[in-house]
Every structure is written in C-alpha cells, then in structure tokens.
Amino acid sequence: MAEINGITFDEDLNGVPIKSFEQIRDEILSEWVAEVQELDILPASDAHIRASAVAGQLYALYVSGAVGVNQYMPDTATGDYLVAHVKEEGLEKKLATRAHGEQLQYRRDPNQTRTDTTVTVPAGTRVVTSRGVIFESTADATLAPNILNATVPFQAVDAGANGNISIGEIVSFYGQPPAGINYVTNLDAAVDGSDEESDDTLRDRYFEATQEEEWAGSPAWMEAEAKKVPGITSATAIKNARGEGTMDVLVTSGNGIPSNEKLAEVLAYLSDPTREPINVDLRVIAPEGVAINLTAKAPGITQAQAETVYKAYLASVGGGGTIYPSRIVAALINAGAQYAEVQEPSAQIVLSPTQMPLPGVVTLV
Incomplete structure (x- = not known):
C-alpha cells in the first residue's frame, strides 16, 4: 500500500502504485452511501452491480496508465514498445532461426529390401529425433541401383535452439518411411538454430549500442554489429589477435558453434564497405x-x-x-x-x- 499526495493506492503494477478494483468499487459505494444513507449496497444489489461495472472500467484505465509508464523508457519497456525504442540505435529484434545440417543419410538394407532399383526420396521428407524434434530434407535424394545410401542437406521444421542436435540424434522418419528405405540418421550436427531474441537481450544490446565507441572497427563496435546478425548469440572481439592491425571476432550461434556459412555471413556483414569502412585485418572465427x-x-x-x-x-x-x-x-x-x-x-x-x-x-x- 502506498500514499501519494494524500491518495492511497493499495496495489502495485510493475512498481507503479494503482488502485485495485475492490478499492475503487468500495470508494464509489462509500460516496453513494454518504449521499443516500438508506441505499442498499450489499452484493447483488443494484447499487453494487452498478458500482462494480464503473470500477471495472476505471481499474482498466489505471492498468493502462501503469503499463504506459513502464513502456515510456527502454529500461522497463517490453514487446513492441521496446522494439520501437531500439530503432533509435538502428537495432531490430532478431527472429528465431532454423537449425540446419548437410548430411542427412538415407540407407537401405539388402537383407530387408531390394537394392537393384532406383529410389528417390523427395525434398521435404520429414524425420524426427528420439526427443521429438522434427526435421525435413531440403533436396531430393536418389539411390541408383545397388547404391545403399545417399545424403542430403536438412533443416529443422520449427525455428529455435531446440533444433541444434548432435550427430546421430535423428532416429526415424516422421510417419511412414519412403518405400525401399530402411534407416535414416544425421551424419553431422544441426547448427545455427536460435530462439527469438528476448526482451532482456535486446535491451542489453540497446544499452551496449548507446555506450559503444563511436568509430567503426573498434572492438565494442565489432561485437555490437556482429550480434545484429540473426542467430548470433554472442560475440567477442580480440584486438591484435594475429599481430598489430588485426582483429578476430569470436561468435557463437544458438549458443553453440556456428557453421561456416554463418561465419561467412557475419564477416560479409562486418566488412561491407557500403556501411562502415573498417581499417583492420578482420577474421570471424568459431569457438x-x-x-x-x-x-x-x-x-x-x-x-x-x-x-x-x-x-x-x-x-x-x-x-x-x-x-x-x-x-x-x-x-x-x-x-x-x-x-x-x-x-x-x-x-x-x-x-x-x-x-x-x-x-x-x-x-x-
């Protein structure tokens, strides 16, 4: 309970004192009784019902005002309000990314099926891990006569860090196996999957951007810029990593080891001459x-x-x-x-x- 300028507030919403629904209703009824002492204000009475209806609308205004107070500053803003604030620093909330790999292997067993025919497994065929994470192939796979296995690239059906899996975690098809195929697994890890950026992480990037060194190519600038790339969850700039005038930027993707494609994406973004020219020998590396x-x-x-x-x-x-x-x-x-x-x-x-x-x-x- 708080008192401000003689007004009592018996509820708190994210640090902002407000009147509760019950407090508003009881104050309305109290004022009515002060005017008409014989007024029936018991629950289910006409006065109680009317006061409750008015109190509900006034309480909604209090809540709306309290939310507005918190959304006014980036320190406490959330959701779309925070997204609007960070645009001042050229930042955007990073969406979730899908994990992907290069070696989804289909295999047929000569002891269980014919191998003297051509089998094609179309792109989009779905497979699943033992813990229920679903993936799909991104290219057709063709097994010519007497060829027992083939590999194709694959990606998670749903975006998110849950799609980052180790070698061998894919264990079966999601549904009926393609005719003539007996087994499926992944021969490489699926990487680069990341969850949608949280408000807390986005807020941290905002304050980093407001405090970072102004000149392009500084370690702080490199780290902040690298973390703008979707999927990148951390970045550490190592100045003079390979001698004077060099810099390595160590990045993680989905809180794990990024793919070569993701490293190349970050390097291209940091060194794009149409944005901010940098005067260092730059390399983007994985842990x-x-x-x-x-x-x-x-x-x-x-x-x-x-x-x-x-x-x-x-x-x-x-x-x-x-x-x-x-x-x-x-x-x-x-x-x-x-x-x-x-x-x-x-x-x-x-x-x-x-x-x-x-x-x-x-x-x-």
Whole structure:
C-alpha cells in the first residue's frame, strides 16, 4: 500500500502504485452511501452491480496508465514498445532461426529390401529425433541401383535452439518411411538454430549500442554489429589477435558453434564497405569445440534424460566457462535422479576464452 499526495493506492503494477478494483468499487459505494444513507449496497444489489461495472472500467484505465509508464523508457519497456525504442540505435529484434545440417543419410538394407532399383526420396521428407524434434530434407535424394545410401542437406521444421542436435540424434522418419528405405540418421550436427531474441537481450544490446565507441572497427563496435546478425548469440572481439592491425571476432550461434556459412555471413556483414569502412585485418572465427565425456551414477532417470540434462548444463556454461562436477550432480538430481555421483569429469575444467564445451559420451553406471 502506498500514499501519494494524500491518495492511497493499495496495489502495485510493475512498481507503479494503482488502485485495485475492490478499492475503487468500495470508494464509489462509500460516496453513494454518504449521499443516500438508506441505499442498499450489499452484493447483488443494484447499487453494487452498478458500482462494480464503473470500477471495472476505471481499474482498466489505471492498468493502462501503469503499463504506459513502464513502456515510456527502454529500461522497463517490453514487446513492441521496446522494439520501437531500439530503432533509435538502428537495432531490430532478431527472429528465431532454423537449425540446419548437410548430411542427412538415407540407407537401405539388402537383407530387408531390394537394392537393384532406383529410389528417390523427395525434398521435404520429414524425420524426427528420439526427443521429438522434427526435421525435413531440403533436396531430393536418389539411390541408383545397388547404391545403399545417399545424403542430403536438412533443416529443422520449427525455428529455435531446440533444433541444434548432435550427430546421430535423428532416429526415424516422421510417419511412414519412403518405400525401399530402411534407416535414416544425421551424419553431422544441426547448427545455427536460435530462439527469438528476448526482451532482456535486446535491451542489453540497446544499452551496449548507446555506450559503444563511436568509430567503426573498434572492438565494442565489432561485437555490437556482429550480434545484429540473426542467430548470433554472442560475440567477442580480440584486438591484435594475429599481430598489430588485426582483429578476430569470436561468435557463437544458438549458443553453440556456428557453421561456416554463418561465419561467412557475419564477416560479409562486418566488412561491407557500403556501411562502415573498417581499417583492420578482420577474421570471424568459431569457438574450438571440446568434447567432455560424462560418467555418472544417477538412479531414477533414463539415459535420454541424462543426455538432455548434460547437454543443457554445458550450454549454460558456454565458451570460456568452468565446468563443475558438483553442478552436474545438482542438474541430474533436479531432473529426477534419487542421488547422483559424477565420476568423470573428476575435477572442474576451466576452458579458455576460445573453447566451447560439447557433450561427449554419456555413461550411466
């Protein structure tokens, strides 16, 4: 409850004091009774119903005003209001991007089907991982007579970081398998999937843009500009990385290792001479992936649950972080394990700024 200029407000909306519906209704009824003492104001009475109707509309005005106060400044604005604010710095909210890979493999087994015929699997054929993430091929695949497998590029059906998968996570077709094809899997990881940018991240970029050094080519400018590219979730500029006058920009995509195509996209954007000329020998690089195996006791959860939890934990560590066995234990217990003991890694692992942790083999003992 707050009092401002003698007016009492018994509710708070995002830090803005307002009158509640009940307070408004009761104040209206109190004023009416002051005028007509014999007025019936009990619930279901005509006066109570009328006061409630008026109070509802006035309460909506209070809420609208409180929301407007919060949307007035970029510090507290959300949604479309925040998007309008950041346009002042030439920023746009980044939409979600779809994960993609290059090697979706179809295979036929000579022990189960004929191999002396030509089989074509059309683009758009859908496949799925064991955890239900759906992908589709982006090109036709043709298996000539006596050819047992073929690979095609593929992408997630839905945009988002959930589409970033490791090698071998695709396990079956989504629906009936194409005639003559027995197996499907992915021989490479799907990468570059990212969620729609959150308000908090967009707000952080806005304030970075207002504080960054003015001249094009500075480390702060490079980092802010690189993060404008859809899918890029972090950027670190390393000045004089390869000697005087050079700069490396280390980027992640979907909080993971970006594809070569994404690196080329960022480099082209940063070095576009029609925008801001830069006077450095520029290179855009990806983190070095470091596979870290996990061996643990975790009764009460399945292998798939353990792999999902471990992958999420490593993603939260990110590049240049430190991996703590005790936090892996906590993550496994939070996932439903009765207890957990981590045997590998046996001690904390400190990554260099250019290293990104990747899940290795997960073994439950």
